[in-house]
Amino acid sequence: MATREQPVVALRDVEKAYGTVQALRGVSFEIHAGEVIGMVGANGAGKSTLNKVISGQTAPTGGELLVDGEPVNFAHPREALAAGIALVPQELSLIEDRSVAENLFLGRMPKRLGFVLDGELQAQSRAALARVGLDDIDPTVPASELTPVEQRLVTIAEAISKQPRVLILDEPSAALPAETAARLEPIIRSLAADGTAVIYVSHRLAEIQRLAHRVFAMRDGRHAGDLAREEITIDAMVQLVGGSALREEPRPVVKTRADAPVVVRSRGLGGTLVHDADLQLHRGEIIGIGGLQGSGRSELLRLIGGIQGRSAGDVDVLGGGALETPHAAVRRGVGYVPEGRKAMTFPTMSVAANSTIALITDISRMRTFVDVGRERELAGGIAERVRMVGDLDAPITTLSGGNQQKACISRWLLKGVKLLLLDEPTVGIDVHARAGIHQLLRELAAEGTTIVVACSEPEELVLLCHRVFVMVEGGVAAELEAPFNVEQVVAASYAR
Amino acid sequence: MTDQAHKATSLTEPASPTSANAPEPQRPDGARTGMAFGRHWIQRYATLVGFAIMVAAFWIAEPAVFGTLDNMRSILELAAPILILAAGLTVVLSNGEFDLSFPGLIGLSAVVGVQLMSDHGANAAVAIVGALAVGLAGGLVAGFLVSLQRASSFIVTLALQTVFTGIALGLSGGGSTIADVTEGYISVTFNRVLGVPLPIVYAAVIVLAAFVLMRFTVFGRQTLAIGSNPGAARLAGIRVGQTRMWGFVVMGLCAGIAAVILSSQTGQFSPDLAGGLFIPPFVAAFFGISVLAAGRFNVFGTTVGALFVATLQTGLTIVGADSYLANIVIGAVLIVILFVAAQSRTQA
Numbered sequence: 001m002a003t004r005e006q007p008v009v010a011l012r013d014v015e016k017a018y019g020t021v022q023a024l025r026g027v028s029f030e031i032h033a034g035e036v037i038g039m040v041g042a043n044g045a046g047k048s049t050l051n052k053v054i055s056g057q058t059a060p061t062g063g064e065l066l067v068d069g070e071p072v073n074f075a076h077p078r079e080a081l082a083a084g085i086a087l088v089p090q091e092l093s094l095i096e097d098r099s100v101a102e103n104l105f106l107g108r109m110p111k112r113l114g115f116v117l118d119g120e121l122q123a124q125s126r127a128a129l130a131r132v133g134l135d136d137i138d139p140t141v142p143a144s145e146l147t148p149v150e151q152r153l154v155t156i157a158e159a160i161s162k163q164p165r166v167l168i169l170d171e172p173s174a175a176l177p178a179e180t181a182a183r184l185e186p187i188i189r190s191l192a193a194d195g196t197a198v199i200y201v202s203h204r205l206a207e208i209q210r211l212a213h214r215v216f217a218m219r220d221g222r223h224a225g226d227l228a229r230e231e232i233t234i235d236a237m238v239q240l241v242g243g244s245a246l247r248e249e250p251r252p253v254v255k256t257r258a259d260a261p262v263v264v265r266s267r268g269l270g271g272t273l274v275h276d277a278d279l280q281l282h283r284g285e286i287i288g289i290g291g292l293q294g295s296g297r298s299e300l301l302r303l304i305g306g307i308q309g310r311s312a313g314d315v316d317v318l319g320g321g322a323l324e325t326p327h328a329a330v331r332r333g334v335g336y337v338p339e340g341r342k343a344m345t346f347p348t349m350s351v352a353a354n355s356t357i358a359l360i361t362d363i364s365r366m367r368t369f370v371d372v373g374r375e376r377e378l379a380g381g382i383a384e385r386v387r388m389v390g391d392l393d394a395p396i397t398t399l400s401g402g403n404q405q406k407a408c409i410s411r412w413l414l415k416g417v418k419l420l421l422l423d424e425p426t427v428g429i430d431v432h433a434r435a436g437i438h439q440l441l442r443e444l445a446a447e448g449t450t451i452v453v454a455c456s457e458p459e460e461l462v463l464l465c466h467r468v469f470v471m472v473e474g475g476v477a478a479e480l481e482a483p484f485n486v487e488q489v490v491a492a493s494y495a496r
Numbered sequence: 497m498t499d500q501a502h503k504a505t506s507l508t509e510p511a512s513p514t515s516a517n518a519p520e521p522q523r524p525d526g527a528r529t530g531m532a533f534g535r536h537w538i539q540r541y542a543t544l545v546g547f548a549i550m551v552a553a554f555w556i557a558e559p560a561v562f563g564t565l566d567n568m569r570s571i572l573e574l575a576a577p578i579l580i581l582a583a584g585l586t587v588v589l590s591n592g593e594f595d596l597s598f599p600g601l602i603g604l605s606a607v608v609g610v611q612l613m614s615d616h617g618a619n620a621a622v623a624i625v626g627a628l629a630v631g632l633a634g635g636l637v638a639g640f641l642v643s644l645q646r647a648s649s650f651i652v653t654l655a656l657q658t659v660f661t662g663i664a665l666g667l668s669g670g671g672s673t674i675a676d677v678t679e680g681y682i683s684v685t686f687n688r689v690l691g692v693p694l695p696i697v698y699a700a701v702i703v704l705a706a707f708v709l710m711r712f713t714v715f716g717r718q719t720l721a722i723g724s725n726p727g728a729a730r731l732a733g734i735r736v737g738q739t740r741m742w743g744f745v746v747m748g749l750c751a752g753i754a755a756v757i758l759s760s761q762t763g764q765f766s767p768d769l770a771g772g773l774f775i776p777p778f779v780a781a782f783f784g785i786s787v788l789a790a791g792r793f794n795v796f797g798t799t800v801g802a803l804f805v806a807t808l809q810t811g812l813t814i815v816g817a818d819s820y821l822a823n824i825v826i827g828a829v830l831i832v833i834l835f836v837a838a839q840s841r842t843q844a
């Protein structure tokens with residue numbers, strides 16, 4: 001890290017307005033070659049906007065952008081790329097029906113006489129994929145065949161293969177399971193050691209603590225403060241982003257289940273990966289499903305919710321037998337939040353409509369006409385409780401990533417289901433709001449809702465769950481009951 | 497990544513008007529404040545201004561004819577079936593589906609209605625009910641086949657178009673014109689209320705109904721959700737196949753109504769009854785995406801679009817353009833509109 005040199009990129013008093021929304025209010029920023037800056041801030045603080053300005057995705061409405069001390073005006077991301085600035089956006093942006101190789105080298109394919117050199121392309125693709133640990137991916141398959149996790153890694157590989165001088169990673173780890181996210185850290189360290197400047201945005205503050213040379217905190221579109229390497233602690237970051245310390249979350253206390261009715265009971269339940277799952281979940285419990293990536297966490301959730309068909313065994317949900325379709329699940333009082341925002345957002349609809357879609361019939365007049373007043377009232381109320389900031393009537397795509405997540409989860413919080421299945425629900429949600437959502441889930445459970453959370457972060461399971469089933473290779477390897485700790489979850493995840 | 501390229505290719509399959517995987521707008525959104533504002537304004541009003549310029553041009557070219565009240569009325573009368581079909585089509589398109597079968601269904605509905613009078617001595621009311629029932633049934637068949645999700649609605653309805661047309665030709669004895677309609681049947685479109693020809697009244701009622709359906713009902717909301725992200729709609733508990741099927745039923749009913757209006761206006765069934773009504777509803781619906789930068793299919797925009805097409809067709813006739821020229825112009829306009837629509841989708 002060489003701080004005395006000229007910054008590679010600098011911003012001076014940058015402003016950005018989206019219509020009447022002031023996303024950036026006079027932000028100054030600089031980054032030097034070889035420096036890793038950890039960027040933190042609450043949902044909607046302006047992190048993504050700042051990075052879009054630097055990478056030419058959007059033009060600032062005021063202030064100055066300097067590259068190597070020279071003022072620049074990027075009219076297109078291409079120009080930023082030419083200046084050596086590459087962005088991995090927060091939302092997945094692969095073209096699903098193109099091959100992985102084409103996605104990696106879009107617009108810069110190796111060619112001779114206008115023809116793509118296929119062998120060359122495959123070789124370069126394999127090299128780029130190997131860099132992020134995707135050695136076993138065939139670059140000729142369409143991007144749509146990859147899992148969201150693999151897609152995320154491909155977008156990172158794409159940016160790295162451009163050999164940028166400034167690499168911007170906007171929440172690269174959000175959609176990644178903890179152990180996969182950890183694979184990124186050595187890559188970033190080695191890039192920085194080679195002189196690449198890295199901007200790393202994350203709500204997982206422990207990652208920032210391990211990686212960053214400096215923390216750049218944002219709040220309400222402003223620069224809220226910096227932390228030098230030796231000052232970086234989780235508490236200091238929490239203070240900076242939220243303006244207050246985090247209240248200690250109450251540890252889950254296990255209740256006696258003997259008299260609580262059984263909500264889910266399974267015998268030998270199996271799918272494509274999951275096998276022989278015997279579960280018994282009771283009313284008002286918060287159940288965790290832990291385990292490594294690919295251990296079958298998500299699939300188990302889908303099997304319970306009737307999203308995916310069973311291949312073996314039996315399951316009874318709320319006394320009505322197995323669920324066959326999501327529609328049947330909703331009818332019976334079961335809500336399901338899938339992994340990944342894209343699987344649940346309606347991009348052409350408003351924030352309010354997105355958060356009431358699951359209960360739109362319930363709040364209609366004569367079950368036919370939408371009660372717009374009621375809808376707004378409910379959407380506004382839940383927005384406050386989950387700390388969602390944004391215009392309820394604007395399209396959901398105008399919200400920051402984390403706020404979109406909150407709007408989508410809200411639809412089940414409002415619906416009042418008896419069983420709520422959540423797959424990685426707090427991905428991309430800032431620390432204060434995450435505590436708020438945990439609190440809401442605890443309240444729901446206290447009122448009698450059974451909650452099942454599939455989650456790759458042992459820390460979150462420890463904070464939230466009364467009981468955890470740890471999956472290993474499709475089977476339930478261990479059942480832990482509160483109080484349990486992170487080490488126990490990790491140990492069980494790696495058990496054979 | 498080039499979001500644009502992606503969107504442009506997905507235009508042939510409206511299954512993703514702004515599909516789930518549409519990322520945030522990735523293109524640079526103009527330079528500093530002034531220009532950003534300019535671009536925003538252009539997006540909102542471009543097509544409306546284009547409409548206004550076109551009206552002005554015809555007006556200047558033929559002031560004595562174009563600017564008359566009579567001409568306005570005839571534009572609206574021409575627009576009536578387009579409005580009705582486009583309203584139905586908007587529901588289907590909003591679902592992320594396509595319907596290419598409605599011209600055939602119009603023919604089939606009309607031949608049944610007219611034959612009830614000519615061959616079975618039925619009165620106008622029975623004929624109308626018959627025609628509408630055929631429209632509903634045709635929509636139900638299309639919707640059912642599509643909801644099976646075995647093939648795209650594009651292909652299914654393309655096949656149905658041929659089937660419906662074939663049945664209509666068979667029923668009419670090889671496609672001969674049948675002119676035996678009752679006077680009551682003619683008066684369904686011939687009369688006026690307060691000087692307004694009845695077809696215009698029907699169109700207004702149906703457009704209003706479609707607007708309410710899409711804007712204020714649970715069905716409309718669920719339709720939008722399906723068009724926006726079918727997978728997410730399913731997870732939210734919406735019955736995707738069933739909702740899509742009802743969309744086709746709405747479209748079928750609209751085709752039935754258009755069939756009654758057209759055969760009543762001409763006083764006959766003829767094989768080319770729906771001729772010239774295939775492309776205009778699509779132009780209207782896609783025009784609607786760009787109106788006020790809505791970014792998705794909507795009944796208000798469609799209505800403006802239908803008036804646009806009708807004005808264009810009438811204007812071209814008034815300035816004496818040959819009909820082949822009108823075809824070329826309308827086709828070209830559709831292409832331009834598809835590009836504009838793709839643009840406002842990515843921006844929405």
Ligand SMILES: Nc1ncnc2c1ncn2[C@@H]1O[C@H](COP(=O)(O)OP(=O)(O)OP(=O)(O)O)[C@@H](O)[C@H]1O
Nearest residue numbers: 018023043044045046047048049398399400401402
């Ligand atoms: N296209 C847009 N139109 C209107 N407002 C927008 C748009 N994009 C972002 N905003 C607004 O700008 C503000 C900053 O958003 P931004 O995406 O930069 O937040 P963020 O810090 O990245 O949050 P997160 O942690 O949730 O990703 C938010 O209030 C958001 O609603």
Ligand SMILES: [Mg+2]
Nearest residue numbers: 048090400401
């Ligand atoms: Mg962001």
